[in-house]
Amino acid sequence: MTDRSYRFTHAVTRAPAPSIVRGLRAVDTGTPDLGRMQQDHADYIAALRATGAEVIELAPLADYPDSVFVEDTALCLPEGAVIMRPGAPSRAGEPAKMAPVLRTLYGEVLEIAGPGTIEGGDILVTEREILVGRSARTDAAGIAELAGLVARWGYRLREVAVPAGVLHFKTDCSLLDAGTILATPRLAASGCFDGYRVIHTAEGEEAAANTIRFNDLVLMPAGFPKTAARLAEAGYAVREIGNSECAKLDGGMSCLSLRFTPKG
Numbered sequence: 001m002t003d004r005s006y007r008f009t010h011a012v013t014r015a016p017a018p019s020i021v022r023g024l025r026a027v028d029t030g031t032p033d034l035g036r037m038q039q040d041h042a043d044y045i046a047a048l049r050a051t052g053a054e055v056i057e058l059a060p061l062a063d064y065p066d067s068v069f070v071e072d073t074a075l076c077l078p079e080g081a082v083i084m085r086p087g088a089p090s091r092a093g094e095p096a097k098m099a100p101v102l103r104t105l106y107g108e109v110l111e112i113a114g115p116g117t118i119e120g121g122d123i124l125v126t127e128r129e130i131l132v133g134r135s136a137r138t139d140a141a142g143i144a145e146l147a148g149l150v151a152r153w154g155y156r157l158r159e160v161a162v163p164a165g166v167l168h169f170k171t172d173c174s175l176l177d178a179g180t181i182l183a184t185p186r187l188a189a190s191g192c193f194d195g196y197r198v199i200h201t202a203e204g205e206e207a208a209a210n211t212i213r214f215n216d217l218v219l220m221p222a223g224f225p226k227t228a229a230r231l232a233e234a235g236y237a238v239r240e241i242g243n244s245e246c247a248k249l250d251g252g253m254s255c256l257s258l259r260f261t262p263k264g
């Protein structure tokens with residue numbers, strides 16, 4: 001096994017815009033506070049930088065309330081990047097804002113042309129395969145198009161089901177190292193992680209499932225002490241980041257960055 005699924009030289013983030021108050025959400029639990037989100041975002045970026053990575057911070061995009069959630073705009077692999085095609089109409093223009101940035105970092109940048117849709121939050125890249133969740137945002141045609149594009153780089157893609165009512169596949173899981181996944185019991189019960197070591201989120205802490213392993217750290221949303229303790233016991237270096245405002249928009253740790261090591 002290699003460490004290529006969690007060791008990265010680069011990350012790209014985008015600052016939240018004041019329009020974040022109009023961001024998409026499944027259930028309205030209150031208006032996100034921009035100031036608090038900016039503070040949490042700064043902590044998040046500092047944690048990424050503390051691992052030695054270069055973090056590129058993009059300017060806010062007022063026209064796209066959800067544009068802080070950059071993960072959904074692209075899939076970044078060592079060999080190249082693939083620009084996504086979001087299933088949420090209000091987010092359809094976001095990938096075109098990310099593409100020029102990735103073109104400065106990668107030799108090869110491909111694009112999902114459609115008609116299918118696919119968002120980065122539904123894609124989990126592990127050591128041995130690319131898992132893609134079929135969700136309300138990611139459909140069969142989007143998955144098929146991605147499979148065709150990444151085949152040239154030798155990747156195997158496996159479609160998995162996202163539980164009803166869950167926004168993205170990675171809302172409920174994350175990669176902790178080459179062979180280990182953190183997942184909610186409801187997602188793991190589907191058997192989609194057979195062959196991996198799975199650590200479950202603690203009961204009532206399902207919202208802790210969206211973490212990121214980034215170099216030596218695991219960034220996780222603050223406020224889930226039982227799951228944090230499980231990760232620490234398993235030997236991971238956990239860094240808790242405030243996520244109260246992004247959580248109001250169904251966002252977590254993975255959504256806030258693209259993470260990658262461009263080859264060459």
Ligand code: CIR
Nearest residue numbers: 024069071121249250251255
């Ligand atoms: C949305 O509904 O699209 C945003 N409010 C949240 C996106 C979260 N992104 C992610 O999990 N990758």
